[in-house]
Amino acid sequence: MINIVGNTSLYLALLLSALQTFCFFKTEKKFIKRYKFFVSGLLIFSSIAFFSLMYGYFVSDFTILNVFKNSHSSKPLIYKIAATWGNHEGSMLLWILVLTIFNFLIFKLHNKQNLKYVYKALQIQGFIIFGFMLFTILTSNPFQNVESFQSEGWGFNPILQDPALAIHPPFLYIGYVGFSAAFSLAMATLISQAKIADVPWHQYIKTFVMIAWTFLTIGIALGSIWAYYELGWGGWWFWDPVENASFMPWLLGTALIHSLMIVDKTKSLQIWVLLLSILTFLLSVVGTFLVRSGILTSVHTFALDPSRGIYILTFMAILGGYSFILFFQKSKYFFSEKYFSFLSKEGSILFNNFLMVVVCATVFLGTIYPLIIETILDNKISVGEPYFNKTIIPITIPAILLMGVAPIFAWKKDNLKRIIKISSPKIIVTIILTLSFLYFYKFINFIGIIGIFLAFWIISNNLLNLILKTKGCSKETILAHFGVGLLILGITSSSVWQEESVARMNVKDQVTIKNYTIVFNEINEIKGQNYVAIQGNFLVSSKKNKITNLKPEKRLYPVTNIITTEAAIHTNLVRDLYIVLGNGNSNDGWVVRFYINPLVIWIWIGVVFMFVGGILSIKKSLNKKIIIG
Amino acid sequence: MNKKIFLVPAVLFFLLIGIFFYLLLIDRDPSELPSMLINKEAPQFKAKSLFDEKIIISNTEFGEEIVLINFFATWCSPCREEHQFIKKLSNEPGIKLIGINYKDKNKIAKKWLNEMGNPYSKVGVDKNGSIAIDWGLYGIPETYVVDKNGIVQYKYIGPITKKTYKKFYSQIKSLNNEKN
Amino acid sequence: MKKIKLYHYFIGLILISITTFALSVEPEEFMKDPKKELRAREISKNIRCVVCQNQSIDDSSAQLARDLRLLIRKKIKEGSTDKQIYNFLTERYGDFILLNPPLKTSTIFLWLFPFGLFFIGFFVILKHHKKSKVN
Numbered sequence: 025m026i027n028i029v030g031n032t033s034l035y036l037a038l039l040l041s042a043l044q045t046f047c048f049f050k051t052e053k054k055f056i057k058r059y060k061f062f063v064s065g066l067l068i069f070s071s072i073a074f075f076s077l078m079y080g081y082f083v084s085d086f087t088i089l090n091v092f093k094n095s096h097s098s099k100p101l102i103y104k105i106a107a108t109w110g111n112h113e114g115s116m117l118l119w120i121l122v123l124t125i126f127n128f129l130i131f132k133l134h135n136k137q138n139l140k141y142v143y144k145a146l147q148i149q150g151f152i153i154f155g156f157m158l159f160t161i162l163t164s165n166p167f168q169n170v171e172s173f174q175s176e177g178w179g180f181n182p183i184l185q186d187p188a189l190a191i192h193p194p195f196l197y198i199g200y201v202g203f204s205a206a207f208s209l210a211m212a213t214l215i216s217q218a219k220i221a222d223v224p225w226h227q228y229i230k231t232f233v234m235i236a237w238t239f240l241t242i243g244i245a246l247g248s249i250w251a252y253y254e255l256g257w258g259g260w261w262f263w264d265p266v267e268n269a270s271f272m273p274w275l276l277g278t279a280l281i282h283s284l285m286i287v288d289k290t291k292s293l294q295i296w297v298l299l300l301s302i303l304t305f306l307l308s309v310v311g312t313f314l315v316r317s318g319i320l321t322s323v324h325t326f327a328l329d330p331s332r333g334i335y336i337l338t339f340m341a342i343l344g345g346y347s348f349i350l351f352f353q354k355s356k357y358f359f360s361e362k363y364f365s366f367l368s369k370e371g372s373i374l375f376n377n378f379l380m381v382v383v384c385a386t387v388f389l390g391t392i393y394p395l396i397i398e399t400i401l402d403n404k405i406s407v408g409e410p411y412f413n414k415t416i417i418p419i420t421i422p423a424i425l426l427m428g429v430a431p432i433f434a435w436k437k438d439n440l441k442r443i444i445k446i447s448s449p450k451i452i453v454t455i456i457l458t459l460s461f462l463y464f465y466k467f468i469n470f471i472g473i474i475g476i477f478l479a480f481w482i483i484s485n486n487l488l489n490l491i492l493k494t495k496g497c498s499k500e501t502i503l504a505h506f507g508v509g510l511l512i513l514g515i516t517s518s519s520v521w522q523e524e525s526v527a528r529m530n531v532k533d534q535v536t537i538k539n540y541t542i543v544f545n546e547i548n549e550i551k552g553q554n555y556v557a558i559q560g561n562f563l564v565s566s567k568k569n570k571i572t573n574l575k576p577e578k579r580l581y582p583v584t585n586i587i588t589t590e591a592a593i594h595t596n597l598v599r600d601l602y603i604v605l606g607n608g609n610s611n612d613g614w615v616v617r618f619y620i621n622p623l624v625i626w627i628w629i630g631v632v633f634m635f636v637g638g639i640l641s642i643k644k645s646l647n648k649k650i651i652i653g
Numbered sequence: 654m655n656k657k658i659f660l661v662p663a664v665l666f667f668l669l670i671g672i673f674f675y676l677l678l679i680d681r682d683p684s685e686l687p688s689m690l691i692n693k694e695a696p697q698f699k700a701k702s703l704f705d706e707k708i709i710i711s712n713t714e715f716g717e718e719i720v721l722i723n724f725f726a727t728w729c730s731p732c733r734e735e736h737q738f739i740k741k742l743s744n745e746p747g748i749k750l751i752g753i754n755y756k757d758k759n760k761i762a763k764k765w766l767n768e769m770g771n772p773y774s775k776v777g778v779d780k781n782g783s784i785a786i787d788w789g790l791y792g793i794p795e796t797y798v799v800d801k802n803g804i805v806q807y808k809y810i811g812p813i814t815k816k817t818y819k820k821f822y823s824q825i826k827s828l829n830n831e832k833n
Numbered sequence: 834m835k836k837i838k839l840y841h842y843f844i845g846l847i848l849i850s851i852t853t854f855a856l857s858v859e860p861e862e863f864m865k866d867p868k869k870e871l872r873a874r875e876i877s878k879n880i881r882c883v884v885c886q887n888q889s890i891d892d893s894s895a896q897l898a899r900d901l902r903l904l905i906r907k908k909i910k911e912g913s914t915d916k917q918i919y920n921f922l923t924e925r926y927g928d929f930i931l932l933n934p935p936l937k938t939s940t941i942f943l944w945l946f947p948f949g950l951f952f953i954g955f956f957v958i959l960k961h962h963k964k965s966k967v968n
Contacts, residue, residue: 264887303662319676333677341670348663363965378954386947392669393934393943399672401939404687406881408889408932415947528860606859615859689927756896782900789925791884791897 030167044150090166106190113166145212196243200308202236210301238638269311279380372430475516482509507633514627688808700777715803735812743772
């Protein structure tokens with residue numbers, strides 16, 4: 025039953041998207057009436073498809089092939105629901121749903137002045153939806169019947185049963201798909217050339233980009249949070265191709281946000297806005313391709329299938345080809361030869377754009393280089409963390425230095441003396457904070473000093489700008505940049521100053537790390553909802569004061585026969601205390617691994633600040649009343 | 654601003670699409686890892702024999718006929734499943750089979766071979782996996798084909814199955830005919 | 834809702850306690866000399882676990898990772914240099930096993946690209962800036 029409902033909805037949505045793309049604009053009235061029908065219909069049918077699949081998971085309907093493959097009746101309800109988008113086919117339904125939501129929002133922009141413009145944008149967006157719908161129906165349809173009756177499903181990877189991971193895809197997809205709206209609007213702008221003098225197209229793009237960027241930031245952070253808390257070795261970023269696939273649109277998206285701020289005031293950098301809107305979305309599609317085509321293996325690629333890859337690649341070629349040709353032809357209408365000094369708001373944003381593009385290009389090259397070498401030389405190489413660290417960190421240093429001071433730059437041309445004068449107190453505060461930190465944490469390390477200095481540079485600039493109410497700094501900018509400062513602080517401290525210790529312990533043994541005493545109290549066998557586990561109980565104290573009991577586990581999920589390690593973590597503002605239980609038995613004792621990760625929580629707190637800054641920016645954009653038709 | 658500069662990303666984009674298409678259309682397993690040993694002299698090793706006190710010295714084993722080096726263990730269930738095909742290979746002329754017992758217990762391995770049949774002319778013991786590392790092993794079972802001149806020609810990863818036996822055997826046979 | 838059967842429970846415990854996979858670097862692997870141990874860790878961080886998805890042998894719990902960690906420590910003890918150890922591994926597993934791509938003719942483009950792009954882009958922007966200043 026659900027399969028029938030789902031398939032019908034998908035085919036109807038496919039039809040509507042084709043109509044939306046290829047329908048002609050005749051009169052205003054007809055346009056509004058028809059396209060209201062198309063966008064509403066698309067939204068309704070994609071919702072029906074998505075939620076009927078979710079219902080299938082909710083009731084464990086194993087007649088649906090997708091539910092059978094990815095669920096099990098013993099799974100906790102919340103993870104059954106999350107399984108809807110935790111597999112390839114289901115995640116495509118989520119992509120499509122979000123595409124139709126943004127499609128609807130683009131339609132809502134229409135008013136007397138911009139009718140033809142919105143029409144063009146909807147045609148582009150329609151084509152994107154059509155492409156994704158065709159892909160889903162042809163290669164990734166979740167609504168297929170199982171061959172024979174199945175009383176139970178195939179279960180689901182227990183490593184993925186985690187709250188952070190459950191909500192990570194929706195946030196990510198709002199990010200990726202939000203950029204599709206920017207793409208469509210940018211293409212509509214290019215197609216319309218100069219005929220849209222009174223259409224505030226950059227305002228429209230700005231609203232969608234802010235939404236996309238804000239959610240993409242959280243989506244990426246959630247993935248890292250999951251890796252840190254769940255995977256059990258204290259890392260949260262691995263330069264894995266799938267992670268890189270989300271990082272690249274984020275980098276260009278950041279450049280795009282900053283360029284939009286310039287275009288608000290002057291006509292400079294319009295070209296950047298258009299080009300970045302196109303590239304960011306294309307990178308989102310490339311990311312989708314890398315993850316789902318089977319061309320790479322990675323920690324979480326979806327099932328391998330070359331036919332999917334060929335389809336996405338063709339779609340990408342068409343979309344990319346068309347947008348590049350269009351940009352090449354029409355961009356000349358948007359050039360602004362207005363001069364601005366390097367020492368200006370425009371100049372600093374331009375420089376920032378440039379650096380973001382270099383970093384993005386480097387991540388991209390590093391990710392696909394093994395594929396290129398394999399094609400040309402038939403040799404397999406790896407490009408891992410050491411490469412990315414060595415190339416990207418030096419390039420971001422000037423970007424971060426600039427980020428501290430650039431918000432106060434004047435438009436068009438600023439004065440170096442003035443900038444130095446305003447920045448002097450911040451330089452002093454930065455140095456004081458850096459020295460205090462190094463005094464407290466001892467162990468001097470070159471990268472560490474640079475990282476801490478840069479972090480405090482951002483923090484002091486934004487704090488002082490807030491307190492002194494410096495002109496030209498908006499609340500949103502201060503919040504978001506401050507968040508980045510905290511992020512850098514957390515990243516640097518937790519990598520450079522991390523302490524690690526491994527010991528083989530029997531019950532009642534005790535170890536000392538720094539000023540913590542850890543006693544191995546007992547080892548227990550416990551049962552969870554769909555797993556059994558061995559749990560160690562460790563008493564952590566400092567100077568005879570009990571801090572907590574940490575209970576790391578090794579779990580077995582009988583349904584899939586997978587064994588996972590669950591780290592036990594005690595978090596406070598200053599450090600994370602992280603214990604992992606390893607191999608062992610009562611005779612030989614157990615291998616126990618301890619980590620002290622300083623200031624880790626500030627990474628996540630920093631992201632929250634960035635998120636709040638983003639939300640406030642979205643609110644500001646919406647308040648401008650240009651949006652509501 | 655020179656318009657031609659925008660040609661650069663466009664050209665790169667299409668070049669990339671071309672590379673991706675190529676990679677997708679050829680029959681390729683992204684997780685497959687090529688062996689460094691192909692067309693090189695087989696790595697030398699000295700291993701204690703499983704059944705007696707003798708020591709197997711590799712260079713006395715190569716150089717006459719085709720040798721298959723098969724890494725296996727009793728605790729590996731795919732090894733158990735491929736064993737019948739190893740036995741089949743041992744019945745073919747012109748092929749010498751040497752087994753390397755990987756990270757196993759001698760007693761258990763001897764029992765296993767007695768029960769399942771011993772297709773190997775010799776079995777060496779690799780207790781700590783150092784021989785395996787010399788051959789660039791990723792896991793077991795793995796089988797290496799060394800030709801009459803002591804040069805490694807093929808690396809077969811995973812268990813030999815009904816589906817793959819025919820192809821594998823014909824590859825070995827063509828080596829036999831080639832070198833005449 | 835299906836309940837976990839008792840035998841699942843026991844099998845689970847047996848599996849967990851006798852599984853022979855190590856949890857990354859174990860205390861018995863440590864070298865006595867802390868400087869040598871640090872060297873071993875640094876080298877390990879650069880060696881890819883070829884049977885894992887995307888980890889170094891320093892992080893991985895796979896058997897092969899453990900064997901390679903022990904091999905590296907053995908070679909350090911025997912007096913091998915870092916270069917010799919890397920060569921030993923690439924002879925057997927190829928360049929694929931190095932997480933830091935070695936500087937070769939095939940990787941020159943990879944290494945020069947970021948800095949090259951930086952300087953070229955900087956130069957282009959500078960030129961454009963001068964041109965618009967003149968106008």
